Amino acid sequence: MKLKFVTFLVACLFIASISLTAQTISGKISDATQKPLEGASVYLMQDAILVKTALADAEGRFLFDKLKEGNYRINITMIGFASYKSELLKPDAVVTIVLQPVSKELNEVVVTTKKQFVEQKIDRTVINVDALISNAGSTALDVLEKSPGVTVEQNGVISLKGKGGVKIFIDDKPTYLSGADLENYLRSLSSATVDQIELMSNPPAKYDAAGNGGVINIRLKRNKAKGFNGGINVSYIQGKYSKTNNGLNFTYRNNNINVFGNVSFNVANGFSDLDINRHFFDEDGHPTSDFLQNSFIRRISTSNNVKLGFDYYLGKKDIFGMVINGLSNVGDVNTLNKSRLFNVSGILDSTIVAVNKENRNFKNGGINFNYRHQYNDKGRELTADLDYLRYQTRSKQSFDNTGYLLDNSVSSHDLLTGNLPSNINIWSAKTDYTHPLSNGVKLETGLKSSFTETDNIADYFYTVDNVTTPDYNKTNHFIYKEQINAGYLNASKDWKRFAVQLGLRFENTVSNGHQLGNIQKPDSTFKRNYNGLFPTFYIQYKLDTAGNQTIGFDYGRRIDRPYYEDLNPFLSPLDKFTYYTGNPFLRPSYTDNLELTHTWKNITTTLSYNKTKDDVNETIEIVNGIYYSRPGNLGTVTVKGISVDGSFDLTKWLNFHLFVRATNIHTNSTFYTGALNTQGTFYFIRPILQFKLQKGWTAQLDGSYQSKVTNAQFIASSRGRVNMAVTKKLSPSATLSLVGNDLFYTFRNAGEINNLANTKANYLNLSDTRTVVLSFNYRFGKAISNLRKHNANGAESEQNRVKN
Template identity: 75%
Template sequence: MKLKIAAFLAAWLSITSTFVNAQSISGKVTDSSQKPLDGASVYLMQDSALVKTALADAVGAFSFVQLKPGKYYLNISMMGFASYKSGLLKPDTTLLALMQPTGKQLKEVVITSQKQFVEQKIDRTVVNVDALISNAGSTAMDVLEKSPGVLVDQSGAISLKGKNGVKIFIDDKPTYLSGADLDNYLRSLSSATIDQIELMSNPPAKYDAAGNGGVINIRLKRNKAKGFNGGINLSYSQGYYGRTNNGLNFTYRDNKLNLFGNFSYNTANGFSDLDINRHFFTDAGAPDYDFLQNSFIRRTSKSYNSKIGFDYYVSEKSTIGFIVNGLISPSDVNTINKSRFLNTNGNLDSTIVALNAQHRNFKNGTANVNYRHQYDKKGRELTLDFDYLRYQTNMAQSFDNTGYLPNGNISTQDLLTGNLPSNINIWSAKTDYTHPLNSGFKLETGLKSSYTKTDNIADYFVTQGGVTAPDYDKTNHFIYKEQISAGYLNVNKDWKRISLQLGLRFENTASDGHQLGNIQKPDSTFKRNYNGLFPTAYIQYKLDSTGSHSINFNYGRRIDRPYYEDLNPFLSPLDKFTYYTGNPFLKPSYTDDWELSHTWKNITTTLNYSQTKDDVNETIEIVNGIYYSRPGNLGKSINKGISIDASFDPAKWLNFHFSGRVVNIHTISQFYTGTLDTKGTYYFIRPVFQFKLPKDWTTQIDGGYQSKVTNAQFIASARGKINAAVTKKFSPSLSMSIVGNDLFYTFNNGGQINNLANVKANYLNRGDSRTVVLSLNYRFGKTIADLRKHNADGAESEKNRVKN
């Protein structure tokens, strides 16, 4: 099957390369002194009708491709400049537009333009991180929490439009992380290094089909101006504890070389005050006993994150690049756990105090070699990417448990220690080919193959009465291997009113799991091999000639393969009565997703419906009083919702952005207590007010509120928060921000757990969410003018440069 797919795609590449290329109009926008006008709006017109729009990039360049033969003209506008209108232009024309400032200038005027916080595209929602000033001094996880449609729960799990199973990409590359590893990584990434966040509930066929909840792609900053440019961000955050978040990014670009890098250093210092209460009943339903547990968890960590790379322009058409990325993040978690057992009458029966310590050292290193060849200026190009990723974790744990009688005397005492090294190695190779046709269609096709090997060891020892022995019930060694081979074909075309994009992706997955035994447990293995076809479709119909009023429809099929961590069968204790464990028998889940949206100016309303088979979700089981949390396959999950995203400018000094949604979740599955059939509707709102004040002061008030959420076994309580921020721009290069998060300390996680055998359980988790952040941002550098321009496709070409 793999050979057939490869042969088909190779033949397709050969056939499509023979087509005649589409034509283009490109150019550059400058002022009268030939300084580039970054952000100028360029409108391509034909017979008084708008054909396409573009924004000039950092060097003033723009480009329109896939044009039919005919005569066109350009209208160009920029704040502070008189409108520019060209004469009639034929395709394959290059234009230099000189724009004149309006009015008399008695002194220098600095012209700035503010990007919208959210932009809607045919296949994704784009969040411009710097447009929200409360993002200053924060982390990637903080920015995600403020993005429309995104929710982050108390365990760090990310959902998009009410759907779990979201995959996180960095610059179009999957992170391959989940759970605590992903949470730690995103909290180590400074918001100062992030340019945009792309939210794709139905990603195009070019992206991996993994992720029932869609894909979130984080694009890091890369200055597009030639010369040496960059920025420094320093921030200090004070909650109950203090922490820092600092970042540096730079770009040096000349005729042949583009060197870029991101560096960040931050310290995390916080706590969780977690209550879990379990009320046990007899088979007849009478109260039996209560188990009341409080865990005060102190977390501290440091993160050193660096990325450096270069693009070398071999010729006008060919570029080769190399990128390395490294992360070192040592952390410590110290927990004081107090568990009280109450008898039927509510009197204290016994108490267990656990002093738990965990030291964890997480390292990540990646290397990428890429090649890009542009066959012409029309958009026909070939890219190649080779990646190697390594994740290494060394963790040492200790659980010192002491039991007390009601009178305070010690009844039991034991010590559990563990050593848990883990290694993940990933190799990946892919190629993508783009070919515009003279009919206006654009074809994209590609191949990808990845191989992953994970090696996890858990060695546990119990010390009782001064004697230490291996704990073979928890000691384990798990090796998992997975190979995914994929190919895709994507085609799109823009007409005057209709835009169409269709895609089909094929993926083959072969996996092999081996759980090594010990003297008390036998070996066990499993192998799986399965194929999947994943279609995608996007249709946009413009109801007016400007494109500001449109209807969009999209459909996609996705797969959610179990996370490596979820397949690991290890028992990870919180205390003697609470364990987290993986599930090597997890199956992949599949989701079909439909969306219908309407956009009018800056208001987008969306209806969505999705159905998931074998949805992977957290399940809770209590056996003999022991609490086990593990991932499991739930039979069927149906998600229905409506959302709105809107932006208004009621006055020159005021911008109002609003996002909200109403979602219904229905889950049906066979569970250990019988049939699990839950449904519930929740709503979420997030308003943002920005006030532009005199002398370059800007203030912001934002917040969010989520009502009660019912999802499978869990009912999460309502929660909300209010934030405030103020920023002062001292110059085009220097600004300072002060941000207050969760001002009234209302963003706490709580809820209840249902479908437990003869048990009722609830939880409440309070963290260090009320903080004040002081952030300083400085941009430096000097643009070099009149250098060779290697990217004839203007801003769009820069955006889709060699992958990094």
């Protein structure tokens, strides 16, 4: 009731105050002949910090709105012209700027603006990837791991501000992936192709409501300058094993055509050294036996990732575009597994050696058609997207198990082989409409419908004494179909010191699953049909006229639908004693998110509260000594946290960035062994020191530390690492970087597993985290003159719709 009253009161203030207007700085850019310079890059600076960016339109005009009081400068760059830096400007200034021509080669243009590593907006945190030099030569997954509030576990699970269930988007489009598939996909993206990462713990209504932990949107690079421009990055990584990450991005713009692309080529070569120890007890708590297991897992894969697209300008107001995506990841996973069984006296009883092999071929292809119509130059526009995506996995497995007695004589031998083809087809259509009103209110609305079909087959065979028979306990065929229909409405308004954004999204979900079974197991089906309303609300108030202090509050409701992989009931063995399996009975979970933020200059403090019903999490059950890992619904999970994020220019040559967070996780649920009621607080800190040295040298020292984490069944031990990087600017277009990651090899995944029937378990997992990266980056481009005048924003204007 209190929340409804607060929402009603804010809505009244919102409506009552719409006549106020925001402050702006605007201008026009031309050359010496008074010809407008369309596509010039305009940077709004305040105290040497980049505040906003814009592109000059067909008339050479630009506009920065919603500005607070203070002094600003404008920096302008354009290929073929000398860079420009204005005098100090006040809000409401209107300027006319004439750029002077120079050589049109890009390597003679030096951009001196400095992007912040972290930018705070009303509904998201923006990470500028190139601002952190240790990102050079890495992958998109590595970049995520260094972002404030983001943690990436060694099993590929991504958390944001201590909360799992995060959905990953690429250029505002969901990846529809999870687990190992998502991990492989993000590792195939070179950091050189990534421009920004947007962290949204409470996304606006425009985004799908899926993801209790929020949305992470990865924006790929797309050069906006005219002509042929781009960049190339090659890198060599040496850890215990060598690997490479390489990326290319380019754009060609001329007249009414814009062609762009991103290409990545990666060779992954790593390992996991995993120890799992299980200690068994009787009903009275007396030890009965021990099971100690080591798995040395070698992973080698090659990835090729391509994104190509074009925009065609039908006129000044209409743009048609097409984007094609393709990914191929081919690799092998070879595991040497040694399990030792000890009796009640601690004496070795027997040993089982398993040689496991998996050959995996993962492919993803997609095509997007998009259209945008601009009604005017004030932001009123209509967009439409049609998408088709296909994911295809082909996996062949073999598990060769040999048992040895104490005298090393062979007691048993068997071979389990598996063939696991999987296909996912996704069709999606959506349209969005934006309508700014004359009083500064911005209305957004849209519709979306998507249909997904997954087809998973598992064929397993046992070979014992040269006799091969089907293993019907693991063999099956699972088909899952899901349709989601959605619509949303969003309204926002900025005043001089007050900003509000309200949104409401409706989603209808219809799904059905069919497990076809086999000659020993009957088939089964399930159907679900449910609706949901998902409100979002943001409010921001400047405590002083200069805007140095800002306070904000936001609320949102989210849903987390089970991953397709998690609904698949198949058994997937790691060895004879360890199985992973899905759960077709998973229910969607719902989360209420609340955040209170305070910003003082470059320091942001955030208080957060999240409560989830039917949270989906990994659960471990031991039955007759067999270890089963499956996703399950936990009753309620409450996450509370406080974080501080700040950036400080200690001197002209030294910048210090610090992120600190304390998080409390409380889980209360029924469980296999009875009640599960766990609670714990953990701390996370990530400091970054950046040194700007002379003669084009830059250095960076950063690290992270996370204390012990209690989450449901698991207690993860503390861990941390230290990284170091140095770069040399060889020319305005070329940069050489040397990066050292996890210098002291302290980033180790260890912990305990609780709430097991008459069992205690712990684990330790080491991987190839200590690496040295040598990376070379080169930017290229050439300006083109006498271009046809057309709208310069193109399809990339989507990223500018959210208010600063």
